[in-house]
Amino acid sequence: MSSKEVRKSDIIIIGSGAVGNAAAYFLSSAGRSVTVLEKDTVGNGSSVRNGGQNKMNTRGEPELSLGMYGVTEIWPRLQKELDVDIEFRKTGGYRNALTDDEMENMQKFWPIAKKYGMHIEYMDGTELRKRVPQFSERIAGAAHCEEDTWSNPLKTTLGLYSKARALGAKYYDHEKAVSIETVKGRAKRVVTECGHIYEADKICITACFGSRALLNSVSLDVPFTHALCEIFVTEPVPRILDEIFIGSKGGYYGTQTIHGSIVMGGGSRIGAFQREGNHVEFTLTPDNVPSGIKGLTDLFPSLENIKIVRSWSGWHDRTPDDMCCIEAIDEIPGLYAACGFSGHGFGISAPVGKVLSELMLEQPLGADISKLKFNRFMPIDAFTGDDRKR
Amino acid sequence: MEYKVFDRTKPIGEFTAQPDDDLIICRCEEITKGEIRKAVYDGMYTINEIKRYLRAGMGLCQGLTCGRNVKDIVARELGISPAELEEATPRPPARPVTAKVYADCRGEED
Numbered sequence: 001m002s003s004k005e006v007r008k009s010d011i012i013i014i015g016s017g018a019v020g021n022a023a024a025y026f027l028s029s030a031g032r033s034v035t036v037l038e039k040d041t042v043g044n045g046s047s048v049r050n051g052g053q054n055k056m057n058t059r060g061e062p063e064l065s066l067g068m069y070g071v072t073e074i075w076p077r078l079q080k081e082l083d084v085d086i087e088f089r090k091t092g093g094y095r096n097a098l099t100d101d102e103m104e105n106m107q108k109f110w111p112i113a114k115k116y117g118m119h120i121e122y123m124d125g126t127e128l129r130k131r132v133p134q135f136s137e138r139i140a141g142a143a144h145c146e147e148d149t150w151s152n153p154l155k156t157t158l159g160l161y162s163k164a165r166a167l168g169a170k171y172y173d174h175e176k177a178v179s180i181e182t183v184k185g186r187a188k189r190v191v192t193e194c195g196h197i198y199e200a201d202k203i204c205i206t207a208c209f210g211s212r213a214l215l216n217s218v219s220l221d222v223p224f225t226h227a228l229c230e231i232f233v234t235e236p237v238p239r240i241l242d243e244i245f246i247g248s249k250g251g252y253y254g255t256q257t258i259h260g261s262i263v264m265g266g267g268s269r270i271g272a273f274q275r276e277g278n279h280v281e282f283t284l285t286p287d288n289v290p291s292g293i294k295g296l297t298d299l300f301p302s303l304e305n306i307k308i309v310r311s312w313s314g315w316h317d318r319t320p321d322d323m324c325c326i327e328a329i330d331e332i333p334g335l336y337a338a339c340g341f342s343g344h345g346f347g348i349s350a351p352v353g354k355v356l357s358e359l360m361l362e363q364p365l366g367a368d369i370s371k372l373k374f375n376r377f378m379p380i381d382a383f384t385g386d387d388r389k390r
Numbered sequence: 391m392e393y394k395v396f397d398r399t400k401p402i403g404e405f406t407a408q409p410d411d412d413l414i415i416c417r418c419e420e421i422t423k424g425e426i427r428k429a430v431y432d433g434m435y436t437i438n439e440i441k442r443y444l445r446a447g448m449g450l451c452q453g454l455t456c457g458r459n460v461k462d463i464v465a466r467e468l469g470i471s472p473a474e475l476e477e478a479t480p481r482p483p484a485r486p487v488t489a490k491v492y493a494d495c496r497g498e499e500d
Contacts, residue, residue, distance in 0.1 A: 170399045
């Protein structure tokens with residue numbers, strides 16, 4: 001492509017993760033011409049480094065409408081429509097508590113869950129081990145959530161890409177978007193690192209951590225920080241449980257996949273303080289991964305001899321309230337963004353992609369996203385020291 | 391080494407079956423040559439994508455056995471040299487390690 005040439009389409013999507021690819025798929029299905037710009041190779045970020053879970057039982061209320069839209073409509077639809085088996089299952093999930101206090105704390109979620117049509121059942125440790133005998137004796141009780149789901153993040157991300165591409169979406173690898181340009185106040189062009197120019201009436205940012213710099217290029221900002229998270233996979237073992245599982249305080253989360261291996265991860269909580277640029281995201285961190293694996297042997301004492309075959313880590317784009325941002329940006333017509341998923345974005349990636357497509361197609365929205373605008377992050381009131389709300 | 395950057399917008403033609411497509415290439419996960427070739431036509435142009443799409447190289451040996459063969463097959467479909475394809479991102483441990491051993495490396499006292 002010569003540097004003067006401008007590539008035009010109806011819609012540009014920046015970032016080919018699960019959300020960007022889902023939006024590309026729904027928009028291409030609706031007959032729009034879509035260009036997807038990817039700074040690396042297709043789906044090589046957090047969309048392929050997560051545990052595949054949709055932990056409805058731990059989401060903040062503003063994300064629950066999106067979550068339910070995914071569970072009831074969008075995930076089952078993708079399972080049918082894509083050419084690969086994305087292994088979507090309404091597994092249900094256990095959230096395990098170690099103390100009565102933790103148990104009491106989990107029960108506070110019940111009225112909120114009920115409001116969104118979720119089904120949660122609380123049980124003591126004895127009942128839990130009747131259902132899953134391998135769980136540690138140290139677990140005092142659990143909450144079972146019927147709406148927790150799982151899908152294979154690798155097959156979902158790549159399956160969406162493959163299908164969107166077959167429908168005509170154009171994917172450009174190693175094409176790092178560096179700025180967005182407006183014409184008469186509307187988003188119009190994307191300029192890439194190597195000087196290429198792409199033009200469309202609608203531009204959608206789904207670039208995880210990279211979203212912030214792109215928003216900055218049009219004088220918008222969304223606060224988030226890097227947080228490192230680790231995850232590992234075991235060899236396949238005979239079936240222990242179908243449900244996803246998570247510690248009540250978020251120390252671990254995991255699943256036994258259809259394949260039989262256990263995928264388990266967690267945050268070290270020191271991840272936010274890792275240095276950037278030292279490639280820790282591609283290597284075993286000396287302390288964190290063993291710490292997560294200790295979580296596995298504590299949770300399932302009978303599995304102490306299971307083999308660990310793979311481990312990796314990656315960055316979360318973590319917002320101040322641990323919830324995502326998704327919106328059609330009022331200040332700049334034609335600009336859309338979804339980012340700041342704070343480590344639990346994959347589970348809602350499909351409905352987020354669908355809602356982005358609905359925003360861009362000016363259709364009624366399938367989920368309420370009104371509490372997820374990024375202008376919710378306001379400085380505190382300096383005089384009173386209280387949080388300010390818009 | 392500069393790895394090849396593919397223009398994914400250029401068509402590479404249609405998948406055509408070959409007589410040895412049922413040959414197993416990834417022995418751990420039982421992935422055939424035909425499945426790997428077909429995945430290229432589904433748009434999987436990198437070794438990471440092939441691995442994630444099919445599980446080739448995700449079994450017990452983590453691709454130590456089949457890695458080279460997978461690369462050769464993908465390169466041939468794309469009409470390039472295998473040297474132009476980047477390896478799948480290495481994921482530790484190099485060989486399977488027992489959970490108990492790993493958990494102990496934290497050095498906590500009992």
